[in-house]
Amino acid sequence: MKLKKLTIAFIAAISLIDTFSFNNEETQAASINTEAKKYKYSGVTYLYKMLKLEGIKYNKFPGVEYQNGKPEGIVVHETDDPGATATAHDEAIYFNREWQNIQAYVHAFVDSKQVIQMRSPDVGTWGAGQQANNRFIQVELCEEDSRDAFIKSINNDAIYIAKLLHRYDLQPDNACDDGQGTIWSHHAVSNFLGGTDHVDPDGYFEKWGYSMDQFYSLIKYYYDLQKKNTQSQSNLKDKDKYPNKTKEEIPVVQGAVTLGHDAYIYDAKGNNTKKLKYAGSPVVVMGYKMINGKKYYQIGKDQYVVASNIDATPKTVNKDTYLRTRTGEIEKQNKVKKGSRVLVYGSKITIKGQKYYALNATQYVLASDVN
Ligand SMILES: [Zn+2]
Numbered sequence: 066m067k068l069k070k071l072t073i074a075f076i077a078a079i080s081l082i083d084t085f086s087f088n089n090e091e092t093q094a095a096s097i098n099t100e101a102k103k104y105k106y107s108g109v110t111y112l113y114k115m116l117k118l119e120g121i122k123y124n125k126f127p128g129v130e131y132q133n134g135k136p137e138g139i140v141v142h143e144t145d146d147p148g149a150t151a152t153a154h155d156e157a158i159y160f161n162r163e164w165q166n167i168q169a170y171v172h173a174f175v176d177s178k179q180v181i182q183m184r185s186p187d188v189g190t191w192g193a194g195q196q197a198n199n200r201f202i203q204v205e206l207c208e209e210d211s212r213d214a215f216i217k218s219i220n221n222d223a224i225y226i227a228k229l230l231h232r233y234d235l236q237p238d239n240a241c242d243d244g245q246g247t248i249w250s251h252h253a254v255s256n257f258l259g260g261t262d263h264v265d266p267d268g269y270f271e272k273w274g275y276s277m278d279q280f281y282s283l284i285k286y287y288y289d290l291q292k293k294n295t296q297s298q299s300n301l302k303d304k305d306k307y308p309n310k311t312k313e314e315i316p317v318v319q320g321a322v323t324l325g326h327d328a329y330i331y332d333a334k335g336n337n338t339k340k341l342k343y344a345g346s347p348v349v350v351m352g353y354k355m356i357n358g359k360k361y362y363q364i365g366k367d368q369y370v371v372a373s374n375i376d377a378t379p380k381t382v383n384k385d386t387y388l389r390t391r392t393g394e395i396e397k398q399n400k401v402k403k404g405s406r407v408l409v410y411g412s413k414i415t416i417k418g419q420k421y422y423a424l425n426a427t428q429y430v431l432a433s434d435v436n
Pocket residue numbers: 066067141142143192193251263265
């Protein structure tokens with residue numbers, strides 16, 4: 066963000082370190098990443114929850130619509146706000162209170178102790194000017210005053226950013242040298258896109274003998290590690306069987322699952338016992354059986370439910386719409402854009418005379434709004 070200008074003293078400090086680190090830059094930076102990897106991730110604290118605990122009002126930032134409907138990458142910032150009062154906690158409280166006055170807001174503040182997510186990255190914020198705010202997620206690193214704390218903070222920052230890449234299906238690609246890619250510094254936004262003139266986090270990184278390129282390689286390291294972990298957890302046979310389906314769409318074959326739709330229980334001959342299990346109920350699938358050409362899952366001794374109450378069916382939204390509650394009320398905060406894909410369960414249900422599909426136990430979409 067860099068709300069303040071560099072002071073003369075700070076510039077002097079940088080040039081001293083520059084001279085000192087002329088020969089050691091590579092080793093220093095490499096050892097910073099090596100040391101960072103030994104630390105554990107602090108995890109994410111959500112601002113609204115943190116404020117609730119502290120009895121402070123959540124002053125919700127409205128959010129900027131992304132030009133492509135989703136983020137294209139992440140801008141790495143540094144607060145340029147030194148000192149003890151510049152922790153992620155204090156920055157978060159300050160921005161929550163002042164964003165209207167200072168006309169600035171970001172998605173997260175990160176320090177050595179925590180990652181505070183201010184706003185869902187599903188919407189944009191005001192972090193790096195008009196060219197970047199409707200394209201990228203904005204993440205602020207807070208200044209630390211010891212080397213150890215700095216290393217812990219960049220470790221948290223890199224892990225959080227790597228998770229964001231996975232969440233939005235983005236490949237790591239350093240945009241700092243060529244203005245193209247998913248990982249940007251605020252400096253790179255100023256260089257290649259304009260609309261802002263800040264150069265963070267370069268100066269702060271240099272102070273520790275570190276650079277954006279080194280930070281990018283730390284992000285890439287965690288991105289690859291997280292990818293490996295996800296792959297080893299998922300069932301590769303299913304992946305081979307359903308190459309074009311996401312994990313959610315792969316039919317459940319066995320194990321504990323949740324009913325996505327109210328389901329009648331049938332006996333082994335396909336007779337409806339008229340006993341109903343509600344959407345959201347946990348059931349254990351023991352296997353499946355075809356009864357009169359229809360697929361059922363066995364959930365108990367002589368107890369079966371129609372498989373579509375557990376297997377999701379993908380549908381495409383054919384107009385901008387909203388999700389609804391069980392009573393058909395519009396959920397204003399859950400707008401679904403035309404062209405989005407939703408996963409529905411079971412057959413259509415009727416709420417107040419209209420047909421809906423269930424997305425889960427509490428959310429529905431108008432059947433006429435999807436194909
Ligand atoms: Zn910045």
